[in-house]
Amino acid sequence: MSLIPEPRRAGTAGAMAVVAAAVLWGTAGTVGTLALSGSTDPVALAAARLVIGGLVLAVAAGPAAWRLLHGPAAGWRLPLLASAGGVAAYQLCFFASVGRTGVAIGTVVAIGSGPVFTGLLTWLHDRRRPGRRWTLATAAAVAGCAALVSGGKAVGVDPLGVLLALLSGLLYSFYAVTAARAITAGAPSGAVMGVLFGGAAVIMLPVLLWRDTAWLGEPRGLLTAVYLGCATTALSYFLYGRGLRSTPVARAATLALAEPAVAALLGLVVLHERLTGVSWAGLVLLGAGLVLVALPERPRPPAPAPASPMERAESSA
Helix, strand or coil: CCCCCCCCCCHHHHHHHHHHHHHHHHCHHHHHHHHCCCCCCHHHHHHHHHHHHHHHHHHHHCHHHHHHHHCCCHHHHHHHHHHHHHHHHHHHHHHHHHHHHCHHHHHHHHHHHHHHHHHHHHHHHHCCCCCHHHHHHHHHHHHHHHHHHHCCCCCCCCHHHHHHHHHHHHHHHHHHHHHHHHHHCCCCHHHHHHHHHHHHHHHHHHHHHHCCCHHHHCHHHHHHHHHHHHHHHHHHHHHHHHHHCCCCHHHHHHHCCHHHHHHHHHHHHCCCCCCCHHHHHHHHHHHHHHHHHHCCCCCCCCCCCCCCHHHHHHHHC
């Protein structure tokens, strides 16, 4: 399943592309809150976002997506189509978890577990443990995310809701790792995202039609769905795919935790929400973890070559 690799970009540019994607993801909640009333079905909104965004990514990929599934790289067909199912299942599991255990706990567990599962899956595949700095930065970012979202709130915990949130994090890591492996093997990042989200759009279309879609007939509702689909799905995952060309997927998953930080800041500035002291501390801790993992790592010095028998004899003389 190997291909001719795409040209690699600098690691810092890849990391910035991932952060830019996370910034776009972070605008989704504020836009949805401002544009739509509380009576709008959140599952229908998520389905519309995925259907529109997936269609845009699939059309943008065009023949490249077809060649990825039917050309020399057809060995990626099954993993990528399974990951497309993972993208759709992630949405459904996340909303089911939020419905059972609340937004705070569901969001913290789903988003916070994503980088951990991604690091574990990468470790299992590459047989190489994540570095200490990634571990420290991810732990700080996850702890900061938890404090940011749930700080100062009394929340109830539903075991099934937590399990669904963990499943969401696992599904996210599954399709992220699969996409990263295909891109690293040389598959065009746009084609990979087109297959993943185009397939997810096909799966989610019946869900959208099954829910109440009357709000899409209003200009405000339609514009909101178009923004969420084109900006927070199509453009963001295009950038995320570009970032995966030169950014290890475990590192990218941690950088994606910028999403709740952006959402919290927008809520503070635009929606006039208030943050508790614990939430402010979590925001600072999350930011520190993101900065730590975004900094380029120093290249490790090459291991010294083993001495030849003649050199060992000379040294012992």
